[in-house]
Amino acid sequence: MTDMKEMIRLSSIKKNYGDVKIIKDLNFTVYEGEFLTMLGPSGCGKTTTLRMIAGFEEPTSGEIMLNEKPVSNLPPYKRKINTVFQNYALFPHLTVAQNVGFGLKMAGVPKVKRGPQVEKMLKLVQLEGYGNRKLDQLSGGQKQRIAIARALINHPQVLLLDEPLSALDLKLRKQMQLELKRLQRKLGITFVYVTHDQEEALMMSDRIAVMNKGHLEQIADPRTLYEQPKTCFVANFIGESNIFYGKVSEITKTDTKVTIENGYLTLQSDKPVFEKQIVNIVIRPEKVKFSTTEVPGFHIPATVAEHYYAGNVNKSVLRLPNGMALKMTSAGDQKLPEIGKSGFVYWELADAILIKTTSDDVFKAVDNPDFSMVNQMGGD
Numbered sequence: 001m002t003d004m005k006e007m008i009r010l011s012s013i014k015k016n017y018g019d020v021k022i023i024k025d026l027n028f029t030v031y032e033g034e035f036l037t038m039l040g041p042s043g044c045g046k047t048t049t050l051r052m053i054a055g056f057e058e059p060t061s062g063e064i065m066l067n068e069k070p071v072s073n074l075p076p077y078k079r080k081i082n083t084v085f086q087n088y089a090l091f092p093h094l095t096v097a098q099n100v101g102f103g104l105k106m107a108g109v110p111k112v113k114r115g116p117q118v119e120k121m122l123k124l125v126q127l128e129g130y131g132n133r134k135l136d137q138l139s140g141g142q143k144q145r146i147a148i149a150r151a152l153i154n155h156p157q158v159l160l161l162d163e164p165l166s167a168l169d170l171k172l173r174k175q176m177q178l179e180l181k182r183l184q185r186k187l188g189i190t191f192v193y194v195t196h197d198q199e200e201a202l203m204m205s206d207r208i209a210v211m212n213k214g215h216l217e218q219i220a221d222p223r224t225l226y227e228q229p230k231t232c233f234v235a236n237f238i239g240e241s242n243i244f245y246g247k248v249s250e251i252t253k254t255d256t257k258v259t260i261e262n263g264y265l266t267l268q269s270d271k272p273v274f275e276k277q278i279v280n281i282v283i284r285p286e287k288v289k290f291s292t293t294e295v296p297g298f299h300i301p302a303t304v305a306e307h308y309y310a311g312n313v314n315k316s317v318l319r320l321p322n323g324m325a326l327k328m329t330s331a332g333d334q335k336l337p338e339i340g341k342s343g344f345v346y347w348e349l350a351d352a353i354l355i356k357t358t359s360d361d362v363f364k365a366v367d368n369p370d371f372s373m374v375n376q377m378g379g380d
């Protein structure tokens with residue numbers, strides 16, 4: 001991305017509401033034509049960040065640059081930025097065409113010129129011929145398309161989208177995800193998208209900024225976030241993961257051994273660790289293997305606790321002696337070990353992700369109430 005033109009830059013952004021620090025030193029850049037998603041749990045400050053970019057909120061300190069120029073003194077309407085909200089924010093008393101053409105009207109474009117542009121926009125969002133309809137004659141998905149057409153008509157440089165699909169049902173949401181992505185590619189407009197839905201973020205984004213409690217955990221393309229999460233939070237938030245907490249107990253020329261509760265595992269020898277270092281090891285469920293006999297390099301006893309059939313895959317829970325539920329995913333047609341069977345878990349050395357634990361990011365799986373396979377599987 002470094003050869004791309006910078007569109008938005010957040011430098012040392014902080015935002016307090018009273019004494020509460022909502023955003024704590026946020027730094028990232030969005031490039032021209034990029035689809036960047038801010039992803040994070042409810043309350044982590046995504047909307048606040050978006051509102052600062054739009055100009056509806058002022059940072060407590062720090063600087064936002066648009067096109068490499070500071071925007072602190074620019075009111076929202078002078079930034080070439082439009083926003084699409086979750087609740088559409090359309091004008092109920094206006095027709096579809098009047099809603100879509102609103103921005104042009106405000107900019108003083110005469111009616112005769114507005115008509116063709118409105119039609120063009122309606123065509124773009126696949127609602128050609130809907131201009132004379134009233135809003136109450138539209139479905140949720142159609143209303144959101146109108147909101148998008150309205151936001152695009154005056155050719156913003158950046159479109160901010162705050163959970164635009166969360167009011168839609170699952171099927172429509174999936175369809176609109178594809179449509180939005182197609183639209184963004186076609187127009188080449190920079191999109192800054194907010195969601196708390198990791199699957200949506202993975203599907204649509206060029207890069208994802210994972211936020212947690214007002215700070216940036218990691219910003220990277222979806223594959224990197226999944227394969228090389230830098231923190232336990234990211235590993236846990238993006239996709240499913242098993243996280244072990246352990247101590248580097250022995251480093252030899254060929255092996256790096258990590259002692260975990262009730263066992264040990266081996267790391268690839270090139271991992272940059274030192275003896276006695278506390279680490280977290282992340283292993284994705286699809287990489288976990290189960291064997292009735294012990295596999296060299298690993299000693300992690302486990303008992304098969306449950307299987308869930310999920311169509312193309314089987315999801316299994318393996319119970320470790322310390323009570324930790326380990327998630328294992330296998331191909332739907334694969335023969336599964338019987339419930340109650342005892343054995344050992346292991347994986348290919350290259351599949352383990354090492355996270356060097358800092359004091360803020362210690363993840364003790366057994367202590368973490370969220371870390372129950374059954375709870376996680378019951379989700380959406």
Ligand SMILES: Nc1ncnc2c1ncn2[C@@H]1O[C@H](COP(=O)(O)OP(=O)(O)OP(=O)(O)O)[C@@H](O)[C@H]1O
Binds near residue numbers: 045048
């Ligand atoms: N005007 C305000 N005054 C005081 N606190 C606020 C204000 N706006 C937001 N907050 C607080 O700031 C925090 C971050 O809110 P924000 O809406 O940015 O989170 P979010 O990540 O977008 O969450 P969600 O996904 O639930 O919308 C929340 O704790 C919220 O209560």
